[in-house]
Amino acid sequence: MTSILDLEPKIVWKHFDEIRKIPRCSKHEEKIREYIVNFAKQHNLEYQVDKAGNVVIRKPASQGMENKPMVVLQSHMDMVCEKNKDVEHDFSKDPIKVKIEGEWVTAEGTTLGADDGIGVATALAILEDKNLKHPPIEALFTVDEETGLTGAFALEKDFLKGRIMINLDSEDFGVIYVGCAGGGDSTLKLSIKRENIPTGMRVFEVSVTGLRGGHSGCDIHEQRGNAIKILARILWKVKKDMEIRIIDITGGDKHNAIPREAKAIVAVSDEDKFREIVESEARDILEEIKPVDPDMKVDIKGSKGEKALDVESTNKVIDLLYALPHGVLAMSYDIPDLVETSTNLAKIRVEGDKVTIVMSSRSSSKTELQATRDRIRAIATLAGAEVEEGSTYPGWKPNLQSKILAIAKEVFKDLFGKDPEIKAIHAGLETGVIGEKFPGMDMISIGPDVRNPHSPDEKVHIGSVEKFYKYVTKILEKIE
Numbered sequence: 001m002t003s004i005l006d007l008e009p010k011i012v013w014k015h016f017d018e019i020r021k022i023p024r025c026s027k028h029e030e031k032i033r034e035y036i037v038n039f040a041k042q043h044n045l046e047y048q049v050d051k052a053g054n055v056v057i058r059k060p061a062s063q064g065m066e067n068k069p070m071v072v073l074q075s076h077m078d079m080v081c082e083k084n085k086d087v088e089h090d091f092s093k094d095p096i097k098v099k100i101e102g103e104w105v106t107a108e109g110t111t112l113g114a115d116d117g118i119g120v121a122t123a124l125a126i127l128e129d130k131n132l133k134h135p136p137i138e139a140l141f142t143v144d145e146e147t148g149l150t151g152a153f154a155l156e157k158d159f160l161k162g163r164i165m166i167n168l169d170s171e172d173f174g175v176i177y178v179g180c181a182g183g184g185d186s187t188l189k190l191s192i193k194r195e196n197i198p199t200g201m202r203v204f205e206v207s208v209t210g211l212r213g214g215h216s217g218c219d220i221h222e223q224r225g226n227a228i229k230i231l232a233r234i235l236w237k238v239k240k241d242m243e244i245r246i247i248d249i250t251g252g253d254k255h256n257a258i259p260r261e262a263k264a265i266v267a268v269s270d271e272d273k274f275r276e277i278v279e280s281e282a283r284d285i286l287e288e289i290k291p292v293d294p295d296m297k298v299d300i301k302g303s304k305g306e307k308a309l310d311v312e313s314t315n316k317v318i319d320l321l322y323a324l325p326h327g328v329l330a331m332s333y334d335i336p337d338l339v340e341t342s343t344n345l346a347k348i349r350v351e352g353d354k355v356t357i358v359m360s361s362r363s364s365s366k367t368e369l370q371a372t373r374d375r376i377r378a379i380a381t382l383a384g385a386e387v388e389e390g391s392t393y394p395g396w397k398p399n400l401q402s403k404i405l406a407i408a409k410e411v412f413k414d415l416f417g418k419d420p421e422i423k424a425i426h427a428g429l430e431t432g433v434i435g436e437k438f439p440g441m442d443m444i445s446i447g448p449d450v451r452n453p454h455s456p457d458e459k460v461h462i463g464s465v466e467k468f469y470k471y472v473t474k475i476l477e478k479i480e
């Protein structure tokens with residue numbers, strides 16, 4: 001069986017093979033940093049480490065390229081550590097076991113760490129390779145991209161000299177990424193009053209389950225069902241026709257996940273009618289979302305409770321949930337099929353005398369992001385709820401006039417005989433944070449084909465790694 005050390009370009013795979021042996025889960029980058037710093041020392045390259053643990057290595061230009069602008073090659077040191085339940089693996093010390101499967105390199109039951117190990121390996125190969133024509137290079141290796149972009153957030157303003165940056169962390173060869181979304185959460189707090197459940201009312205639990213959920217950025221364009229919104233629509237229909245009191249309502253979990261499940265315990269005045277309304281509304285909704293969410297289930301079962309929200313509180317909760325936006329709010333004018341602005345109604349809980357609702361909004365436009373959060377605030381105000389806005393992280397607005405983009409497009413066409421695709425993603429990237437920190441930074445993000453990142457099925461396409469190395473090094477050659 002061939003080893004990955006026999007794959008081309010050997011100079012990239014050699015580093016990838018070393019990197020895979022080094023524990024590097026997010027927030028535990030000490031050992032990989034040591035490897036990178038030792039590499040700089042061995043090759044007599046200038047390097048710096050900042051307080052957060054980010055590393056930059058500088059390589060002088062090749063002969064004749066001294067006057068070209070400096071280029072930052074950026075990758076992140078950490079990886080997502082996930083494994084299958086039946087696999088024994090200690091990410092704090094065991095090397096990742098890799099194997100070649102057809103055209104792909106993958107790991108045995110764990111994440112592979114090609115995200116972003118292959119970017120790190122590519123940068124190290126370029127720093128080492130003596131056969132390249134290139135401008136001055138700054139290779140930036142950040143920490144903890146995966147759990148909050150904390151390395152990028154911690155960068156000091158003088159850590160980078162270059163103002164052109166190639167991020168090596170995207171996952172589709174043949175696509176040049178030119179933008180990402182910024183985001184920010186809003187937490188709504190609605191005060192509620194409780195009373196005894198009026199006599200004659202019966203108590204039930206209504207639950208919405210079986211939805212696909214997914215990432216509130218990358219999957220939002222599919223318009224999958226949001227369990228909380230579906231539950232709200234059903235309860236609103238019930239409220240329109242009969243007496244109802246909420247006893248408890250809960251749904252969703254993480255701010256960046258589309259809620260897959262939600263349930264409410266309610267007291268209602270007319271059991272038969274209640275069942276009829278819930279079932280008929282559930283049928284209508286399933287009919288609407290069947291193409292993406294065919295397994296949605298709405299169930300009713302008997303339940304218990306003593307105190308319920310009073311009429312006014314019940315009405316406010318249902319109206320507020322029904323009125324709050326969820327999903328795609330605007331598409332990009334510049335990039336086809338790109339969601340520019342969205343929001344995720346992510347979570348609801350009843351805690352003490354308050355109902356808490358978490359909304360997570362995203363946009364590649366800073367002003368649209370703020371407008372979305374303002375709109376959420378306006379709706380909350382109508383219901384008499386208070387709003388706390390969490391901090392924002394910046395987006396990266398596509399600049400189709402970018403110089404590095406023009407070079408990357410031309411080089412791609414020269415090398416591979418076709419035009420690359422130009423895309424942006426509706427999620428946060430380090431480029432958003434770095435672009436905000438270093439004004440005027442001209443950026444693109446590229447990478448080889450990586451599939452199923454962050455899961456034990458992660459794999460990297462061998463042929464695309466070879467093409468990717470050719471591509472990045474040729475871009476460097478053409479920098480003006």
Ligand SMILES: [Zn+2]
Pocket residue numbers: 076115116145169
């Ligand atoms: Zn990554």
